[in-house]
Amino acid sequence: MTDHPHTDNNEQTVESRPAPQTPPPTRFGLKDGLQFFLCLLAVGGTLAYLMRPAKNPAQALVEAPVQEAPEVSACGYQTIFVRSDSALFQKLHLTEAVKKTVEAPLCRVTGAVAAVKNNIDGEWQWQFHSPELLAAYSDWRRSLADVTFAEEQLKATNRLSETKIKTLTGKIERKKKLVEIGTDTQLDLAELEAEQLEQEIENSKAVYEAETALRSAKNAATVSTRQLEQEGIEPNLLDSDQENLAIVMANIPETLFDSVRVGQRCRLRFSGIPDKSHDGEIAAIVPFVSKELRSMRALFTVESPHALLRAGMFADVDLGIDPRDVLLVPTEAVVHIGRDDYVLCRIDEEHWRVAPVETGPSHEEDVEIVRGICDGETIVGLGAILLKAAMIDSLDESVFPETIGGEPQSAGESQPSDTADNSDADQNSDAAQSTDAKSSEPQGEKP
């Protein structure tokens, strides 16, 4: 290709160009060739080393995980689904709500031995834990003795009066006969009649005084009885003939008044004999509320053989140990959501009812269920907390509206109404729910 003279932009016509010169030849000898080859080999080798398959190749993008069906989800109001072949299900400890007879106390109060009957020098006497109680007891005894004496006096006075009147009446009758026959005068008769009147007046006075004394004695006895009760002892208990008896006094807080009644069994443990417990019962409940402690005093009688107990010993009293049947579930089975507690009860292999429950006292690793589930229902124990999210979802009424009349409930139990006033409609509704609950009760496994 040949070029012709041309005119470029901003360029003058070129008339001459440097003459081309042939460059000197480049020598490429053996040494150069070897060097070139080695360089090429080195570069190739380095590139091959770099391009080798990486033992730990760079992070590749991973596929988004396939959205499988959830293993646990809420599937209805108060109902959740847990896939039975899932790993989560294997973690759940299933158990049954069982009715057990427990003797665990309903409540525990503290008390002290108020009085003990001990044999002192061959005589059974009461010993009290405080001088005030002793003084009250003495006063009471004395007042009782005074009453007895006053009663005796009154009787005697009455007898004396009667006897005296009778005697005078006899005399008057004889005198009248004598007057009739003329042996004695009317004056003698009148004297006798006057004496009779005088005697009657004296008798009335004596009887009155005796009655007054009796009344006073009785009042004093009443006061001393009340005093004794104020000191915390029911006087009737002190009249017991039983030997080796101890009376324990405990203060029942106002909040527990409903829980106690006379005759209720109890178990006592004394601080001086911590290894042994004693069974007793509530013998009496003092009708006064202590103004300092605002508590009621309950009195328990317990045997104290060999003078084991001492007045003043402190005691822990477990009240209400009468055997009772309670429904127990493991503590882990109860899940607290909002303001309520819930337990998961089986409906079928993969469906569980979120049952609202009312809990009672705890018993070691278990807790009482007062209301909400039935005996024998299969429930989720350890691991229930793992299902909390689904339980919360199932309680969302905006997602799962409550089925009319169909909400799962325990047999015979209606949901506590939130409103203060129960209208007839509510009551009917509750009754309907109650009825429907019986029909919708889980049919599954029961012992």
Place this chain on the structure above:
Amino acid sequence: MIAELMKLSLRHRWIVLGAAAAMIAFCLYAATQLPIDAYPDISPQKVSVVTAYPGCAPEEVERQVTIPIEIAMRNIPKVETVRSQTIFGLSVVDLIFEEGTETYWARQQVNEKLSGIELPDGAEMPELGPATSSCGEIYRYELVSDVGTDVMELRTLNEWVVIPRLLRVPGVADVSNFGGLAKQYVIRFDPIELQRFHLTLADVTAAVASNSSASGGSLLNRGGMALVIRGTGLIENIEQINKIFLKSVEGTPVTIRDVATVEVGAATPWSVYCKDNKDESVEGIALMRRGENPSRVLVRLKEAVDELNASALPDGVRIEPFYDRQFLVDSTLHTVAHSVALGVTLVVLVLLLFLGRPSMALLVAATIPFSFLFALGLMYLTDIPIGLLSIGAIDFGIIVDGAVIVSENIARQFGRRRAKSPDDALRIIHNAALERCHPVFVSVMLVMVAFLPLLTLTSIEGLLFRPMALTLLYALGGALIFALFLVPILAGILFHNGYREWENPLLRFFTPIYEQIIRLFLRLRWLVACLALCALAFVLVCVVPKLGIEFLPYMDEGTIWVKANFPDGISLDQTAHFTKEVREIIMENPDVAFVSAQIGRADAFSEPFPPSRVEMMIGPKPREQWTKVKNKRELIDSIGARLREEFPTTRFNFTQPIIDMVTQDTNGTSAKLAVELSGKDFDTLLDLARQTLQLLKEVPGVLDPSIEQEGPQAQLRIVPDRRLCARYNINIEDVSNLINIAMGGSPVGTLYEGERNFDIVAKLDRKTMASPEAIGRLPVHSADGTPIPLAQVASIDIVDGQTVIARGDGIRHLTVRCDVTGRDEGSFVAEAQKRFEQQIELPPGYKAEWLGMFANLQRAYRHFLLIIPATVGVIFLILAINFGSFRAAFVLLLPIPFAFASGVLALWLRDMHMNVSTGVGFATLFGVAIMDGVLMIQGITKYRHLGYTPDEAIVHGRVDRLRPGLMTTLVAVLGLLPASLAVSLGSDVQRPLATVIIYGLTGSTLFTLFVTPVFYRIFLPPLRKKREIDFLSDDTPQTSAAPPQG
């Protein structure tokens, strides 16, 4: 001016050499002084204010503590964000300062404001968190016993022996304990025993407090001596506690022994630490002070640990570290060293291949150590540590470009004519160097200009890439100095007797073929131009939209950090029980070396975590020992799949320790995406959060969506009834004391065992607190000492209360978070936002903000949208000024879109996303891509000045510059090839950057080789004024065709 300077330096070469030697000496010294960072500290400046308000519900703590503190902090200067978290008994307020705020200045500002705050009685003094950063956890250890030492003793040793020693290590801000049982001396009493002696709880606590004191009575002069009077009355053992006097009953003293049992016990644990197969253990976490160098601090820490293991700990007890930042530093150093070594090797080999002479190749290669040392010297002067990430990203091929151009021309001139004498040789060298000074200067300046906008990056990306940009700028400056001033001088020394040029035989073989191709393309220029543009359009239209966008590449830290949230309200024991199963599952994987788990909140009470929260660190074995998985992603996925299968109702988040804490502090969440809903009413927020959660669950690619703040937690609430309290003559304080002291275990005194001190607490017998009913029976003593059961004066019930109250900038918020898998963050967020706008309506006064890594992505994206065009604009101006023609500048800019398209294609082929690292790569690429074009146009211009026709000038100019062009491209490409292929620890940031540069440069070079001449011919820029300096050498076209005849 550059030419004048060059001439001056050539005239005074020995002075220049002396100055260079002095500079090298200084830089060597600087290199020894500079600390080494594997990762720069990319955490924001944060000051935490931690206030304990024991016994109060979150709502109360928020109202009485958190909000007053937030208000007080409002007008502190340079504060970007104020965030807070309030839990039961604790308030944590975090202030995030602007980037660059000095640590101690920030803390001082906060301290000043704290002094003026009034907090309620019962609230403890607010404290500042340690002066560390999110990257501050550099060392974790377990206290191990071979002799069966129990966890209480281990914790005591940790608190009183190990931690005090480690705190003395310079650079350590704090060392915290996790796990174990806190030793206490417990006065355990039964209410009955107190009742017996008519004593109250207040009597006991007052007695303990008043029976433990030391006194001093000044001096007693005795003869010539002065005796210091000292009264000792501090409690030092259990026997002394037993003997504390309470009251006298009928002349008989009643002591603690008579009413209580004193024993060594443990405080109620709030946390459990377990590791591998051990269900209970004790951990220590060392935090580095902000601004310190981790390598140096670690050296000193390890010395302290060795000292402790050797002599301070009992036999059989030792400190076993399991996490050490040095591992990351060493691994990164190894990776970077490996990549750099290979890169430099390839560069030298290529130089040798093209230049032929080892002397010339080594002369060019000497640029690398010189520029590197120069950069280190400047880094020392500007207080920038050696960042391994920065070093790893240096393309030594680009560094040597200037020297390549100069020395190639020297070699070529020697190839044209032999030197007749040493002076002649010198003249050839000088002229060859001067001829290339301008294009070298312009080329290197363009690359440096391309880096300048990177210095404007902010936040995490700024902290990560600004040091890199500065390091590269400094290195390029050094390379420029070496190329312009030292190469000619050294060449004059080395080749004063002449130089035998050597031509690559492959190049010699292919040059004529290339020339023919150019001629053909010039003839078919319109077709070639159209095809090129079509190819560009194809890539831009078809490939770019398919490319994902993310903020940062996955920066492997080695270990895996797993956060697990069990259902709300779960007890610590149950969480520990299930965590044991989790550990067993993880340890089933043969590629796992250890797993450590932290359950609950740390003892320092600075983290608001409930018992349902577990944080686990999984340490994989060294990669060469892996047998089951191929990479870390597979390991995470396999563990994650197993855990989610076993615990589907538990939320698991897989992240890494450093990035988790950094993004938590920067964005308030460590999630890839978080939607922060703000508003006044909590129930409304919760409702919105649930709707958002449901929405996110339906977006493909979502992983572990959840509401970040823990849900409500059951509380046993004891509320005194004031009316009943009045009736029974009881003060609310008495109820509070019963709860705080007898139930809560608040200390009532201190026992001193030598240097150690332990709390004395007064607690009720365990059986008296076994249930809410039992608690109701606990006695509260009235003013006259009468015991009244608690249930009689207070209501006791179980309710759900707030677990965590989160606030941001003064308003409550809830955060819905999720991670993304299987797709890029950008597209995921776009889809999620679209659904949100369609499905969710925000009530007035409520707002939603999209945060997380996504927020960083948006910020960085907006920034790059500005700086990339700005960079291109500045380059255009420089080129236009230099070449005196907008058309020339335009032609030179044409390789840029092709470089971009090549880089994008490479990312797509390698399954990589666009992120900040690739953005930095593109910015670098745009400067480098035009270097060859600058050379080429210089050559073409020269031939046009010589009178050649445009076509001939193009051909000759292009062929003349073929060797230097190929050399600069090849060294640049091969210099970064190891970094682009590396997969080991520390390579994650360089890999995308290197990929973009390598492939982009390849594409732009191919364009410059074959298509730029065509566009030059089409646009034919006007000639600028001839410069004498461009004609110093005697140029002859090195083409096969006969030159045109004049």
